Amino acid sequence: MSRETEDEAEILENVSEVVKGLAVELKELYAFRDLFFENHPLEMAPEKNKCVDEKKKVLVEKFEAIDVDTQIPFDLRAEFLYMKGRCYNISPAYDPRATQCLSKAVKLNPHLVDAWNELGECYWKNMNVKEAKASFEGALKHERNRLSLRCLSIILRQENGDKKRSEATQAILKSVELAKEAVAQDIKDGVSWSVLGNAYLCQFFLIAQDPATLKLCMSAYKQAWLDPVAKGQPDLYYNKGVALKYEEHYAEALENFEYACRLDPPWETPKQELTRLTQYLVAANDLVKTKGKIKTKKLTQMVQSIDKKMLGAYASGTFHTFGARKDVSLDYARLDQLQDGANECKVILGRVVGSIHNETAVPFTFAIVDESMECMCVTVYNWADGRGAIIGDCVCVPEPRVTRHAHDSALVKYDFKSIRLNNPMLMLVNGKRVGRNQFASTKVTSTYELQ
Secondary structure, eight states, rough: OOHHHHHHSSSTHHHHHHHHHHHHHHHHHHHHHHHHHHHHHHGGGGHHHHHHHHHHHHHHHHHHTTHHHHHSHHHHHHHHHHHHHHHTSSSSSOOOHHHHHHHHHHHHHHHOOHHHHHHHHHHHHTTTTHHHHHHHHHHHHOOOOOHHHHHHHHHEEEEETOOOOHHHEEEHHHHHHHHHHHHHHHHTTTTHHHHHHHHHHHHHTTOOOOHHHHHHHHHHHHHHSSSSSHHHHHHHHHHHHHHHHTTTTTHHHHHHHHHHHHSSSTTTTHHHHHHHHHHHHHHHHHHHHHGGGOOHHHHHHHHHHGGGGGGGGGSOOEEEEETTTTEOOEEEEOOGGSSOOTTTTTEEEEEEEEEEETTOSSSEEEEOOOTTTTEEEEEEEEBOOTTOOOOEEEEEESSEEEEEEEEEEESEEEEEEEESSSSSSEEEETEEEGGGGGOOOOOOOOOOOOO
């Protein structure tokens, strides 16, 4: 009997049906993982990976019981190896068996886009970014597809996260465009929406801390939440929490960090962020309530020494341009006269009584007191690292936007008001405008892990 005849004799009966059956079981395995919290209570989060691994083990045994070289016909081998590799790759940790299967699959069929993408994710898990990028680009050579596009979007941000703003700008904007294209491929894919939200978040930190970018970010996360697969991923809540923090929606940010912790108890990053934000809010609340712990006599002297000459360029009788509004004149107002929200045509003047050390340096936060003895925080974005106001400085802010932050839970309690300033160059310190050399974006890293 010839070798070819022997090979044909060993091929599985009903091999097409067997492969189709394995494909169905593999799809069910991934649905079990991705929709775990649609079918299980949140309290089972610590058991999720164990439950997935148990089901994976059963399916792996079925794949390993088949000899691909003798029992699977040549025209089905690439597809079979892709599925086998994908089965190995379902776990969060890198599995070298997955890389082995998927590498063979793309050699047998270089046009198998799904195998290229899965191989890219394997390399990514093994911290081999260069090979991961090559795999996703290999897939795109054959087909523009959302998985390759969004993964390349992530890699571009990872590669440029530590570079200077001038060097990183083009790559970050390209990352946003790739994520947009991924969304356009399937507008119902919440994972692609989540990646787009992360790309906008990165743009906010690395290019310019523009509130409009944060709004685009939050809109993308809202779309992601509509997809049950993305809704079950802790990354969505962690990154959304980061965005909410910088929108200064602190209570919602705390809720999202807490939920990310519950979805993935071993993941330390959201726990750390939750702790940092809690500490920041406690510090801000204490700073305002105690007016920087400055003694009454000294505080009185500080506010009495405030000279209206420090209004400088914003003094009465001068005219200014704010956005599309031109020839705006400002009237001096005390802190206790401000309303929540926008205070157009008003200008304030106060002494700095303290600041908050913030590990991320975004925003730079200090508190001011004026002649009314009212105390408010001022949060300044886009202020170059190493710059800032110090105790005793006289700070002038035009058209202050005031927000009251209040929350009371077992985690933290706070109640204070703050003024947000996105452009430090609008501010005067000791009568002088903050210089352009002090305007710069500050880097903060968000986290997204491939699933």
